[in-house]
Amino acid sequence: MAAELGFTGSCPVPDRYAPPPGDESAAIAAVLAGGMLSGGAPVVADYEAALAARFGAAHAIAVNSGSSALHAVLHVLGARPGTEVIVPATAPLPTAFPILTTGATPVIADVAEDGLALDPEDLARKLTSRTVAAISLPLWGYPAAVTPAAQVLAGAGIPVVEDAAQAHGTRISGRPAGTLGIAGCFSTHDRKLLPTGEGGFILTDDDILAEKTENYTRLGHLTGRQHGVNYKLAAPLAAIGLRRLPQLDTQIATRTRNARVILSALPPGGPLAELALADGDTPNYYCLVLRSSLAASPAITAALARRGLAPDTLRWNYQGLHRRLMFARWASPCPHADTLIGTTFQIPVHPGLDAAALRCITQAIQAAVSKETRP
Numbered sequence: 001m002a003a004e005l006g007f008t009g010s011c012p013v014p015d016r017y018a019p020p021p022g023d024e025s026a027a028i029a030a031v032l033a034g035g036m037l038s039g040g041a042p043v044v045a046d047y048e049a050a051l052a053a054r055f056g057a058a059h060a061i062a063v064n065s066g067s068s069a070l071h072a073v074l075h076v077l078g079a080r081p082g083t084e085v086i087v088p089a090t091a092p093l094p095t096a097f098p099i100l101t102t103g104a105t106p107v108i109a110d111v112a113e114d115g116l117a118l119d120p121e122d123l124a125r126k127l128t129s130r131t132v133a134a135i136s137l138p139l140w141g142y143p144a145a146v147t148p149a150a151q152v153l154a155g156a157g158i159p160v161v162e163d164a165a166q167a168h169g170t171r172i173s174g175r176p177a178g179t180l181g182i183a184g185c186f187s188t189h190d191r192k193l194l195p196t197g198e199g200g201f202i203l204t205d206d207d208i209l210a211e212k213t214e215n216y217t218r219l220g221h222l223t224g225r226q227h228g229v230n231y232k233l234a235a236p237l238a239a240i241g242l243r244r245l246p247q248l249d250t251q252i253a254t255r256t257r258n259a260r261v262i263l264s265a266l267p268p269g270g271p272l273a274e275l276a277l278a279d280g281d282t283p284n285y286y287c288l289v290l291r292s293s294l295a296a297s298p299a300i301t302a303a304l305a306r307r308g309l310a311p312d313t314l315r316w317n318y319q320g321l322h323r324r325l326m327f328a329r330w331a332s333p334c335p336h337a338d339t340l341i342g343t344t345f346q347i348p349v350h351p352g353l354d355a356a357a358l359r360c361i362t363q364a365i366q367a368a369v370s371k372e373t374r375p
């Protein structure tokens with residue numbers, strides 16, 4: 001079957017996408033000419049204003065990484081030794097490390113059966129008087145539904161922090177990811193949709209949280225009245241972000257188009273379908289995520305891996321947080337997360353794919369789901 005499709009080798013899929021060079025050089029040159037390269041330069045405030053406007057948040061605070069964004073927000077929300085932070089079992093290590101940085105205990109909760117949102121029942125079991133925050137994770141740019149886990153958390157008065165590091169431009173129930181909880185934390189690392197090399201930012205509508213986070217990430221403005229860290233984003237990186245931000249929507253449109261090409265070639269009712277989406281949910285297509293049954297997964301995994309399209313479990317050794325060695329002491333069974341991780345396939349749809357690469361991916365997926373294909 002694969003031979004009939006005229007394709008047997010690996011897909012020439014570029015691993016990384018870099019936006020086409022724009023006028024970043026001019027922007028950086030302007031920063032250099034201004035003589036201020038630090039996070040105190042005016043371009044950083046301009047970048048923050050543009051971020052707040054783009055995502056519809058009252059405040060945006062630029063920081064030097066997504067990890068810093070998570071750490072600062074959790075710290076400001078009171079995460080300390082003796083407190084607990086809820087984190088979904090689907091969390092990759094960079095989502096969970098900032099909890100450890102605060103000294104708080106990570107409490108690993110299962111996701112709901114149908115997706116990436118926290119499971120309300122497991123959540124209810126795991127909330128304690130020590131819980132200071134819960135992390136919601138729209139992984140792969142796919143919406144993590146807000147209800148009913150949000151209702152459980154709201155009822156208990158626990159703030160939700162979104163790790164939207166992969167979810168720039170994703171819409172959840174019609175609202176931008178990163179604006180549904182008390183704060184949204186983003187990364188602008190080179191692999192993310194708004195790349196500045198390294199970097200991150202925080203969105204919040206909460207004036208007090210914004211002020212405290214701003215203070216904490218800027219050394220308490222050296223007043224000597226409070227402790228702070230230096231998580232400022234350097235001016236040249238803010239200049240890059242400011243130039244690239246307007247391209248985000250075009251990039252998402254291209255990713256969406258590529259995803260539709262692949263999805264339209266999937267046999268209806270076949271063993272692979274897109275990860276379930278609710279009304280008002282729009283992924284940013286950080287990648288296209290397909291899902292199979294547990295029974296079909298091993299054969300599809302093997303077939304895709306042979307063609308250079310290995311899922312994250314093979315490619316990055318992605319596994320549930322509760323299965324990571326260093327999180328073993330905080331582990332509990334998370335069967336929904338195990339199933340989700342074992343049955344999802346991450347397919348590149350970035351704008352760096354040309355028509356041939358897209359055709360190759362489509363054919364590889366068709367071959368993988370065809371009954372003719374056996375390892």
Ligand SMILES: *Cc1c(COP(=O)(O)O)cnc(C)c1O
Binds near residue numbers: 066068165187188198
């Ligand atoms: C990239 C990423 C982070 C960390 O961001 P950095 O900028 O690399 O520190 C956190 N969480 C998720 C889900 C990520 O993808």
